[in-house]
Amino acid sequence: MSDGEEDTSFLPLQTSAFPHRLLTSDLPNPSNQQLLIQTLQDKVSEFQARLCREDAGWGSQGLWTPKQECRASQLEVAPAGGGGSSQGPSELHPAEQGQGLQEGSDTQNLSHVKDPAQQALIGRLRAQVGLLEEKLLDQTQEVERLRAGLGATDLEKQLEVLVLENERLKQELRECQRSQEVEALRRQLAQRDGEVQEQQQQLRELQQQLEQVLQEQGTEPQLSQRLRAPSRQPMLPPQAKYLADVGEMAFPRHKRTLHEVQTQAQNQALQEQLVVQQDLFLELQQQLHESQRVSSQLCAQVLAYEGEMERCQGQLEAEMQTLEEEKNRVIEEAFIRAESEMKAVHQNLAGVRMNLLTLQPALRTLTCDYNCLKRQVQDFPFMLEKAIAEAKQEICHVIREVSSTNRELLRKYKREMNLRKRCHDELVRLRGNIRVFCRVRPVGQEAGSSGSRSIVTFNPDDDALLHLANKGKLMTFELDKVFPPQTTQEEVFQEVQSLITSCIDGYNVCIFAYGQTGAGKTYTMEGVADNPGINQRALQLLFAEVSEKAPDWEFRITVSMVEIYNETLRNLLGDNPSERLEIKMCPDGSGQLYVPGLTEISVQSVEDINRVFNLGYVNRATACTNLNEHSSRSHALLIVTVAGVNTTTGHRTSGKLNLVDLAGSERISRSGAEGCRLREAQCINKSLAALGDVIHALRSRQPHVPFRNSRLTYLLQDSLSGDSKTLMMVQVSPLDSNMSESVCSLKFAQRVRSVELGPASATRRPADCSPSSASPTHDSVELDSPPVTPMPLPISRISSSGSISALAGARRKSQPHLSSD
Numbered sequence: 001m002s003d004g005e006e007d008t009s010f011l012p013l014q015t016s017a018f019p020h021r022l023l024t025s026d027l028p029n030p031s032n033q034q035l036l037i038q039t040l041q042d043k044v045s046e047f048q049a050r051l052c053r054e055d056a057g058w059g060s061q062g063l064w065t066p067k068q069e070c071r072a073s074q075l076e077v078a079p080a081g082g083g084g085s086s087q088g089p090s091e092l093h094p095a096e097q098g099q100g101l102q103e104g105s106d107t108q109n110l111s112h113v114k115d116p117a118q119q120a121l122i123g124r125l126r127a128q129v130g131l132l133e134e135k136l137l138d139q140t141q142e143v144e145r146l147r148a149g150l151g152a153t154d155l156e157k158q159l160e161v162l163v164l165e166n167e168r169l170k171q172e173l174r175e176c177q178r179s180q181e182v183e184a185l186r187r188q189l190a191q192r193d194g195e196v197q198e199q200q201q202q203l204r205e206l207q208q209q210l211e212q213v214l215q216e217q218g219t220e221p222q223l224s225q226r227l228r229a230p231s232r233q234p235m236l237p238p239q240a241k242y243l244a245d246v247g248e249m250a251f252p253r254h255k256r257t258l259h260e261v262q263t264q265a266q267n268q269a270l271q272e273q274l275v276v277q278q279d280l281f282l283e284l285q286q287q288l289h290e291s292q293r294v295s296s297q298l299c300a301q302v303l304a305y306e307g308e309m310e311r312c313q314g315q316l317e318a319e320m321q322t323l324e325e326e327k328n329r330v331i332e333e334a335f336i337r338a339e340s341e342m343k344a345v346h347q348n349l350a351g352v353r354m355n356l357l358t359l360q361p362a363l364r365t366l367t368c369d370y371n372c373l374k375r376q377v378q379d380f381p382f383m384l385e386k387a388i389a390e391a392k393q394e395i396c397h398v399i400r401e402v403s404s405t406n407r408e409l410l411r412k413y414k415r416e417m418n419l420r421k422r423c424h425d426e427l428v429r430l431r432g433n434i435r436v437f438c439r440v441r442p443v444g445q446e447a448g449s450s451g452s453r454s455i456v457t458f459n460p461d462d463d464a465l466l467h468l469a470n471k472g473k474l475m476t477f478e479l480d481k482v483f484p485p486q487t488t489q490e491e492v493f494q495e496v497q498s499l500i501t502s503c504i505d506g507y508n509v510c511i512f513a514y515g516q517t518g519a520g521k522t523y524t525m526e527g528v529a530d531n532p533g534i535n536q537r538a539l540q541l542l543f544a545e546v547s548e549k550a551p552d553w554e555f556r557i558t559v560s561m562v563e564i565y566n567e568t569l570r571n572l573l574g575d576n577p578s579e580r581l582e583i584k585m586c587p588d589g590s591g592q593l594y595v596p597g598l599t600e601i602s603v604q605s606v607e608d609i610n611r612v613f614n615l616g617y618v619n620r621a622t623a624c625t626n627l628n629e630h631s632s633r634s635h636a637l638l639i640v641t642v643a644g645v646n647t648t649t650g651h652r653t654s655g656k657l658n659l660v661d662l663a664g665s666e667r668i669s670r671s672g673a674e675g676c677r678l679r680e681a682q683c684i685n686k687s688l689a690a691l692g693d694v695i696h697a698l699r700s701r702q703p704h705v706p707f708r709n710s711r712l713t714y715l716l717q718d719s720l721s722g723d724s725k726t727l728m729m730v731q732v733s734p735l736d737s738n739m740s741e742s743v744c745s746l747k748f749a750q751r752v753r754s755v756e757l758g759p760a761s762a763t764r765r766p767a768d769c770s771p772s773s774a775s776p777t778h779d780s781v782e783l784d785s786p787p788v789t790p791m792p793l794p795i796s797r798i799s800s801s802g803s804i805s806a807l808a809g810a811r812r813k814s815q816p817h818l819s820s821d
């Protein structure tokens, strides 16, 4: 070792931080620590044992050299600095060193160690090791306790893996180092042992030689002899041999010199051996440095692992702290929540208790009710049987009462019906069986109306008055009802529907539309497609009334369509519309009239009516070239027969509704007609005049009614006589261009209506009328014919069944249709 080089191989272990930190660290596996400590202790012990052996070897020779003293002083003073080697031989005696060993450490099991300093050092180390082992055990138990309390976490698992890895690396390192060191130490030990033995042998031989030389100083011959026998001193160095030779020559003078030389030679040899030992010692020191360096590395690793473990433990503790705080917080929240819930539950419980207390009386009441009901249920079959029997008796009694009441009601109903009919008859009688209405058509829709103005005015306070401005004079006409131009078809029909329904009761009814051409007769009777007139509405009303009376009454409604042109009667629903029909006396001697060949078609719905009207208009069109012209000059009759039977009483009724669209009432002088037109006009005027005469005669209760003056009145004889009801609808144009015709029409209406009504005659119902009354039998009966008692005219004694399905597709444009709705 050179001066200034710091030898730390013999630093006291208690001053090093390594063992303390190693043992006080929180290593998870104490067995690893113990193993490491044990390894270090073994190394120290082995090194100490080797030193002891060396010391023992030196001590056995009884020699103490300054070098040995110097090494001992280095063991003690090395921590103070690196000048141990330069301080020279220590003043400390070996005996004092042994005393220090006994005072400073446990000398147990250290008897083999001669060096007291080493013994003290080892004792202190062992004491530290024992102290640290106790600390380590405590730490290990603390770690185990924490681990048991926390359970395995990810951090702990990671720590365990690191520890296992650390242990494995340490083990490998220890095994490697131990095997290398043990091997090296063994070799060194063996070498040192050999060298020591060889040196001891040489020393023993030198001592023997020295003793012999000393003995020979007293015994020259023995010395000379020994000096002459070089073969016996083969180990003497050449200098000694040379000195022996010189001694032999100058023995007395060089005896002392020889002794000195030999001593020097021996010292030199010992010096050389000491140098070798020092080299060996330096080598061992280097090995110890190497071992300490490895130990330092291991300590660094252990420190790193300790840091890692401390960090992990810190994290673990922080996590535990966080979990603990979280647990406390959750427990506190749960406690608060549980308290509030408990409070709510207590409140609910209190409410439930209150409800329970409240419900108990109700429960008792319900229990009583239940028991009562139970008894009632048990008694129910008997009560039910009894109640059923009573109910049956009561029902039978009620049925009997209802039957008697029904009979009484039926009787009252019949009486009321008769009373109603009598009242109606009385009303009609008071109002007159013949009524005259006037309808003024609107301006602007008449042919040739341009430049003309209205001359008709109305009285807003009296709907029976009509004023006509004629050449500066205001003519006033009084009728039963005046319809101004704005009157709708529905309003007109409402005024006539009472007449129509009376035919269901067995009355005969005639409704005439009278007026000049274009005054609106056809519009009033037939109407237009989207606004039907009286014909369609009358049939629709009849259907409604008949259905209302069902099932007490069964009705059959039949229709016939007839045209009278130039006093010729034609069947519009027959197969041959051109065929002329005749009005004949019934051959059974009843005196009733009938029209042989007149077609009657039974209708039951709106669709049937439309088909009948189509057929009538088609047949009317085929009989003439110009339908419009022809229609203005012919009378069109729609004859509706309503026959009913009471399903209860068997009472029968039969009424006839005649809806007549008369021909235009123009004067011949105005039209200037000639030839055929003149004959047409003559026929029209004749029939219209005959109609006026008949109505006048009927209204004035004349004993003779000239029915036979025209085909029209003759055909309608049964519907005009007796208690039949007649309505004359006079159509008037309001234009001044039609002034004269309007005046004529209104005068005709006035003449018909102005007849004074006579005392009420004993009218008879058609069903009650006796057909035996005398009636004119000749067609040429004039107005002065003897009075006749009106009687019904049986029109269709022989009727051909009309085929509705054979209707042609052609249809007159103005033909209105009833809606099936």
Ligand SMILES: Nc1ncnc2c1ncn2[C@@H]1O[C@H](COP(=O)(O)OP(=O)(O)OP(=O)(O)O)[C@@H](O)[C@H]1O
Binding pocket: 440, 441, 442, 445, 446, 485, 515, 516, 517, 518, 519, 520, 521, 522, 523, 524, 628, 631, 632, 633, 663, 664, 731
């Ligand atoms: N009140 C009314 N409202 C609206 N239009 C009417 C009215 N009266 C008549 N008309 C119209 O006047 C025209 C002639 O009427 P309509 O054919 O009914 O006369 P008419 O008296 O029957 O003639 P004709 O004697 O030639 O048959 C028709 O187009 C008809 O639609």
